[in-house]
Amino acid sequence: MEIIREEFIKLDINLENKKEVIDYIANLLINSNRVRDKGLLLKDVYLREEEASTSMGLGIAIPHAKSLSVKEPTVVFLRLNESIKWNEDKDIKMIFGIFVPAENVDNQHLKILSSLSRKLTDEQYREALLKVKSIKDSERLLQGLNAS
Amino acid sequence: MTNIIGVCACPAGIAHTYMAAESIENLAKQRGYGVKVETNGSAGVENRLEEADIEKADYVIIAADTKVEMERFRGKKVIEVAVSDAIRKGEEIFKKIDSNELEIY
Numbered sequence: 001m002e003i004i005r006e007e008f009i010k011l012d013i014n015l016e017n018k019k020e021v022i023d024y025i026a027n028l029l030i031n032s033n034r035v036r037d038k039g040l041l042l043k044d045v046y047l048r049e050e051e052a053s054t055s056m057g058l059g060i061a062i063p064h065a066k067s068l069s070v071k072e073p074t075v076v077f078l079r080l081n082e083s084i085k086w087n088e089d090k091d092i093k094m095i096f097g098i099f100v101p102a103e104n105v106d107n108q109h110l111k112i113l114s115s116l117s118r119k120l121t122d123e124q125y126r127e128a129l130l131k132v133k134s135i136k137d138s139e140r141l142l143q144g145l146n147a148s
Numbered sequence: 149m150t151n152i153i154g155v156c157a158c159p160a161g162i163a164h165t166y167m168a169a170e171s172i173e174n175l176a177k178q179r180g181y182g183v184k185v186e187t188n189g190s191a192g193v194e195n196r197l198e199e200a201d202i203e204k205a206d207y208v209i210i211a212a213d214t215k216v217e218m219e220r221f222r223g224k225k226v227i228e229v230a231v232s233d234a235i236r237k238g239e240e241i242f243k244k245i246d247s248n249e250l251e252i253y
Contacts, residue, residue: 048159048160051159051213052158052159052164052213052230052231052232053232054163054164056164056167056232056235056236057235057236058235062163062164064160064162064163065160066160066162066190096163098162098163100162100190105190107191107192110162110189110190110191111191113162113163114162114165114166114187114189114191115166117162117163117164117165117166117167117170118166118167118169118170120167121167121170121171121174121235122170
């Protein structure tokens with residue numbers, strides 16, 4: 001099972017705000033059959049956002065959910081043309097959506113997702129993601145995600 | 149050598165727990181400190197702190213938005229912060245450690 005695929009990587013797109021971003025991701029996941037219920041996914045993503053912002057001052061927001069609506073562990077990577085505001089942060093240019101089923105998740109997948117989160121604290125890695133020019137090269141940078 | 153231990157935990161345990169752990173580990177390593185950080189995430193408890201780790205630790209960082217088992221740190225110098233603070237303001241946490249400002253739990 002591939003956690004990330006080319007269709008989950010979108011570079012230099014135009015989205016205006018957090019709501020548009022989350023809606024865009026939800027549609028992407030529905031259209032690629034990774035999610036069975038858009039409404040439930042949105043509910044779970046927003047519940048998590050209400051607990052605490054998923055932007056951590058690194059220029060990246062990480063909307064995520066462990067949700068009954070999710071069929072397979074999936075990562076979505078969006079890079080925006082223009083930075084947007086995400087709660088208290090104003091400079092969000094990259095979004096990693098991380099989605100995990102509510103039950104029976106392979107521990108190997110959880111480990112892959114945790115290693116991605118760890119990598120995102122590395123400034124050089126973030127720089128590389130900001131500069132990467134093609135979907136193929138992005139996939140290469142993120143390829144650790146499909147290691148299993 | 150100064151030894152730091154930590155525990156990171158957040159509600160979903162998918163992203164921020166691990167970002168906070170990485171941040172603490174890197175800041176400690178930059179200073180030449182020994183470091184071990186337990187993560188309580190969706191994959192369960194990883195890198196669990198053993199009694200020996202706690203015994204030799206000089207400072208304890210708790211970066212958590214959920215309940216962490218604290219009694220094991222009785223008598224240690226502890227700082228408790230939100231998980232986001234370990235990512236956003238890690239330097240501030242370490243400044244307090246560097247100047248020995250932590251209180252005994």
